[in-house]
Amino acid sequence: MTSILTNIAAMSALQTLRSINSNMEETQGRVSxxxxxxxxxxxxxxxxxxxxMRSDNKAISAVQDALGLGAAKVDTAYAGMESAIDVVDEIKKKVVAATEQGVDKEKVQEEIKQLQQQLISIASGASFNGQxxxxxDSTDTSATNVADKTIVSGFIRNADSTVLTNSTTYTLNSDASTADSNVLFGTIDTTANTGTGGILGSSAIDLGLTATTATWDGTVTILDMDISAYSDEDMASALSLVETGLQLMQKAASQLGSIALRIDLQEDFANKLxxxxDSGVGRLVDADMNEESTRLKALQTQQQLGIQSLSIANSNSENILSLFR
Known part of the structure; x- marks a missing residue:
């Protein structure tokens, strides 16, 4: 039956065209x-x-930034410690040279004094972003000679969806009476160019050395040691003091090197993670552009055919007019 009120063919063609347009809109959205x-x-x-996971990845990116900041702090401290070791090595050489008979100890002491002042400059200058x-820095802890320095090194999401961060800790210890002392000084007065505590500002007694002669002053430090009037026996004690300080500094440098290596490994892991x-999220939500482009081309063809079909269906009503001519 042909009706001018109800065009079944046109309605069917229009419904098909609407479905095609909806699918095309969805596909175009995926493509764009x-x-x-x-x-x-x-x-x-x-x-x-x-x-x-995108949110977690942003947190991991923040961890990478924190690792970079931590690496800069450690590298700065290591560079300072390495330079200080070189200077103390020079002091050791001067002390050894001064043990030779006929050497003017006062002139050697002038050289040592300059090296001692250089140690203050190195220690005070080895700072990154105020660290x-x-x-x-005794303000970091309630303890008198121990302070923890932390570096954020990881972000963790547990199975129960709780999240937390973990960190790498480096403990500063200014107590020279222990084998764990790893700072050059406890405190520094840059105005007076003096320092106390730590490896270089602690007395020989605090470093565990005992007097070998009656004239040896056990309260002397590497920083204020003056060999001008030392006897041969005193020179031996001075050499022991310098050597003890060197060993502690080398141990501290190895600790900093270990921390730096761990940070490098963690940075590499964070990048891979x-x-x-990103790859896992992509597999879940990314569109296959080859597939979508093929589908879009097919839908464009279907749309053209749908429009043509609707045009034909609409022309059926016009054909009725010819019956009344």
Whole structure:
């Protein structure tokens, strides 16, 4: 039956065209955004996972920044410690040279004094962003000679969805009476160019040395040692003092080197983890552009055919007019 009120063919063609247009709009959205799941309505489960992992990846990126900052602090401290070791090595050479008979100890002491002042400059200058790991800062802790320096090194999401960060800790210790002392000074007065505590500002007695002669002053430090009037026996004690300080400094440098290595490894892991998360999220929500472009081309063809079909269906009503001519 042919009716001018109800065009079944046109209605069917229009419904098909609407479906094609809807599919084309969806496909064009995927092509333009590159996402198969762009919002929760597309796939709630995948969208939720992807959103959570993207958030975690931002946290990992912040951890990478923190690791970079921590690495800079450690590198600065290591560079300072390495330079201080070189200077104390020079002091050791001067002390050894001064043990030779006929050497003017006062002239050698003038050289040593300049090296001692250089140690103050190194210790006070080894600071990054206000953090100096070669000079103890007692404001960091309630303890008198121990302070923890921390570096954020990881972000963790547990199975129960709780999150936390972990950190790498480096403990500053200015107590020279222990084998764990790893700072050059406890405190520094840059105005007076003096320092106390730590490896270089602690007395020979605090470093565990005993007097070998009656004239040896056990309260002397590497920083204020003056060999001008030392006897041969005193020179031996001075050499022991310098050597003890060197061993502690070398141990501290090895600790800093170990921390630097761990930070490098953690940075490498964080980079790989971030890439793995990006890849995993991509598998869940990214659109296959080859597939989407093929589908878009097919839908464009279907749209053209749908429009043609609707045009033909609409022309059927016009044909009725010819019956009344």
């Amino acid at each position: 955004s590159g996402l198969r799941v762009g919002e929760a309505a597309d796939n709630a489960a995948y969208w939720s996972i992807a959103t959570t 100096n790991w070669l000079v103890f 971030s890439d793995a998360i």
